[in-house]
């Protein structure tokens with residue numbers, strides 16, 4: 001993996017994490033992650049290494065070598081890693097929030113790890129985050145938009161079929177006359193530029209850090225301009 005900005009003494013540990021995740025060796029993953037943290041690895045590097053391992057698991061699942069139980073184990077390993085005190089993302093403690101984000105995983109999709117990481121990163125940056133959970137429909141999002149008046153709606157969509165439900169969210173907000181009042185950002189495996197143009201949302205992000213940066217720029221709190 002790319003370790004060009006790496007401050008670690010032993011970057012090979014990150015490759016070891018990728019391999020241990022791929023083999024679903026939970027104890028080894030935890031041991032290597034703890035070691036990597038001691039060696040100076042950043043939270044982003046650890047998340048990236050685990051994601052690379054999960055990609056391998058996804059590939060082996062497609063090839064029929066791994067089953068759903070293996071996907072579940074992979075998810076559990078990631079959740080355990082994120083619970084480590086040194087990696088836990090917490091609210092920055094600011095009393096004033098810089099804006100409200102309404103967050104969910106889209107209809108029919110139960111994957112929530114990416115959503116949880118985005119939530120933590122947004123809280124750390126000073127946002128108030130209202131997390132609706134998983135498998136959330138367009139109409140539920142419209143209702144919560146009326147109730148909470150968020151500045152931004154952030155949607156996680158991992159399954160390929162999510163794109164059509166995201167378009168539904170955009171369309172229902174237009175019908176409800178709310179679309180001009182809120183920005184929409186999406187992230188997750190199923191999202192890419194063409195999909196986003198089709199859905200009508202404002203932005204997509206490959207990872208949570210890019211996503212939070214975009215959200216901050218919308219509220220003129222730093223990050224990229226758009």
Ligand code: B12
Nearest residue numbers: 055058072075110111112114156159160187188207208211
């Ligand atoms: C763990 C896992 C599961 C777990 C999920 C546990 C959980 N609590 O989330 C369980 C076992 C439940 C599961 C179930 C299924 N899964 Co699954 N799963 C995975 C796996 C291995 C890892 C997903 C993951 O958590 N990655 C780690 C997180 C951090 O990555 P991420 O979600 O992409 O998030 C990052 C970015 O995308 C982004 N991001 C994500 N959300 C957001 C939101 C915003 C706003 C922003 C800005 C950014 C952002 O930032 C994050 C960090 O950088 C992937 C394989 C893979 N390559 O990822 C398959 C995978 C996603 N699953 C897949 C499939 C097919 C399924 C099932 C249909 C299997 C089945 N036959 O039952 C079911 C579907 C259930 C459902 N209705 O949702 C396919 C999806 C194929 C597709 N393109 O549609 C994959 C790709 C595996 C594969 N290669 O075939 N799965």
